[in-house]
Structure formats: C-alpha cells, structure tokens
Amino acid sequence: MPFKALVGPVIIAHRGGSLEVPENTMASLRHGVAVGADWQELDVTLTKDNKLIVIHDDTLERTTDGSGQVITKNLDELRKLHAGEPKWADYVVDRLAKLGIDAPSFAGKYPNERLPTLDEVLRIEGAQLMIEMKAHPDPKALAFATVDAVHAANMGGRVVLASFEAPVLLQANLRDSSLPLLGLAEDVKGIETMLRLPISVLGVSVELAEEALRMTPQGIAVWIWTVYTPQEARRLAELGVHGIITDAPTPVLAEIRKEPVDLMVER
Numbered sequence: 001m002p003f004k005a006l007v008g009p010v011i012i013a014h015r016g017g018s019l020e021v022p023e024n025t026m027a028s029l030r031h032g033v034a035v036g037a038d039w040q041e042l043d044v045t046l047t048k049d050n051k052l053i054v055i056h057d058d059t060l061e062r063t064t065d066g067s068g069q070v071i072t073k074n075l076d077e078l079r080k081l082h083a084g085e086p087k088w089a090d091y092v093v094d095r096l097a098k099l100g101i102d103a104p105s106f107a108g109k110y111p112n113e114r115l116p117t118l119d120e121v122l123r124i125e126g127a128q129l130m131i132e133m134k135a136h137p138d139p140k141a142l143a144f145a146t147v148d149a150v151h152a153a154n155m156g157g158r159v160v161l162a163s164f165e166a167p168v169l170l171q172a173n174l175r176d177s178s179l180p181l182l183g184l185a186e187d188v189k190g191i192e193t194m195l196r197l198p199i200s201v202l203g204v205s206v207e208l209a210e211e212a213l214r215m216t217p218q219g220i221a222v223w224i225w226t227v228y229t230p231q232e233a234r235r236l237a238e239l240g241v242h243g244i245i246t247d248a249p250t251p252v253l254a255e256i257r258k259e260p261v262d263l264m265v266e267r
C-alpha cells in the first residue's frame with residue numbers, strides 16, 4: 001500500500017474560513033472540515049452567566065444584529081442574535097484591498113446562523129479545533145471552563161488551546177497540562193514571552209514569520225496568521241513554516257496540497 005506523506009504545513013481555517021462562509025458560525029466551522037482543512041480556528045469567551053460562546057470581538061455590533069459588550073449578556077440573550085451576516089473589520093478591508101480581493105457579501109445567504117456555543121462546536125464531526133481564548137477579566141474562569149468543555153466532549157486529542165494572553169494559557173495548563181498550548185504573539189517581545197511558556201506552537205502574523213522561525217527552538221511549531229492568498233501560502237510554505245492560518249482555506253489547500261508525495265514502503 002502506498003503511504004501518503006503530508007509534506008508542508010498544516011492548514012488551519014481561520015474562524016472556519018471567513019472569506020468563504022460567515023466567521024465563527026457552525027456553517028463556517030463545518031465548512032473548514034468539509035474543504036479538508038487540518039484544523040479549524042475559532043474564538044471563545046464567557047457570557048455574563050459563565051457560558052462559553054464563540055465570537056471574535058468584545059462587542060456584538062460587527063458580527064451580529066445585537067449591540068453592546070458580549071460579557072454583559074447572558075447566553076439566552078446572545079443566542080437570539082443573527083450571526084450570518086458579519087461586517088468586515090476595517091483592517092481586513094484594507095488588507096484585502098491591497099491584495100486586490102473583494103470582500104464577499106453573505107447578505108441573505110445564512111439566515112439561520114446564531115453565535116455557537118463551544119459545546120456545539122466541539123461536537124462537529126471530524127473537527128480538530130484551534131480554540132483561541134480571548135482576553136477576559138477572569139482568565140482562570142475562561143481557561144478552566146474551556147478545558148472542562150474539552151474534557152466533557154472527550155476532545156482532548158483534537159484541540160490546541162490558543163491565546164495572546166499568557167495568564168489564560170497558564171491557567172489552562174494548570175487545569176490540564178496534557179492539552180497542547182499555542183501562544184499568539186504580535187511582536188518580538190510577545191514571542192519572547194510566549195517562548196517562556198510550555199507551548200507546543202507559536203502563532204505570529206505574516207510580517208513576523210522569518211523572525212519567529214529564527215527565534216523558535218526545534219520542537220515548537222510556528223503557525224502564521226492571517227493568510228488570504230495561495231501565493232502568500234506558497235511563499236510561507238517555502239520559508240518552512242509549520243502551519244498556515246487562512247481565511248481562504250479552499251484555494252490555499254488547492255495550492256499547498258497540489259503535489260502530494262507518495263512513498264512506496266518496501267516490505
């Protein structure tokens with residue numbers, strides 16, 4: 001039997017692939033699995049009544065038809081909101097414009113999407129999840145709740161717990177040191193901070209890829225966010241990064257996996 005080796009970086013569908021399906025919804029996270037992304041990235045925080053909800057921003061205006069701070073609302077209230085027609089953040093619009101990409105409109109196409117709970121996402125068939133725990137006033141509550149949800153879903157082998165917040169990562173590690181951690185960093189100082197923690201993966205922006213590869217010891221993977229084009233993905237793969245976090249998983253997978261290597265194993 002030929003053995004198919006995976007050559008090159010793993011592909012992570014950012015927010016499920018937010019250029020293809022509305023971000024951080026059940027539709028997008030299922031989409032990430034369906035198109036063959038190795039991992040699906042999502043953002044999680046706690047509601048006022050301490051339930052885990054999947055949303056990127058601190059506030060509701062950009063990605064739902066609600067308003068106000070997420071952490072001041074109970075889960076029941078949040079679950080009534082429509083999440084299938086997010087607006088684009090200004091920095092994404094700028095980035096896409098520079099790349100000559102039109103930000104797609106999802107208007108009317110996903111009328112039934114709500115903000116998912118983490119429990120729902122953990123039940124998606126075939127998912128491997130990069131769960132980004134957002135900044136929260138109570139890092140312990142967020143980290144412990146996330147670890148406990150992963151345990152309850154028996155998903156320990158199929159998650160990596162990510163954060164920009166060192167206290168959140170440390171609390172997750174205290175709760176269960178067997179779960180892999182991914183430290184996110186925005187600059188060199190941030191990389192240094194994360195490399196002092198027991199992380200398995202370092203996550204940095206495209207601009208920091210070379211620096212991160214230089215600074216990171218063997219045994220810690222380097223994943224890069226956020227990649228919008230197959231050309232950028234190819235360049236990063238050739239640089240030797242270990243993971244590509246992309247909003248466009250379909251064309252990126254087509255580019256990165258177009259030449260699979262078959263190794264015949266002699267018996």
Ligand code: G3P
Pocket residue numbers: 014041043056132184203225245
């Ligand atoms: O995967 C890391 C990336 O998601 C961090 O940035 O703002 O999209 O959560 P953000």
Ligand code: CA
Pocket residue numbers: 041042043132
């Ligand atoms: Ca994120």
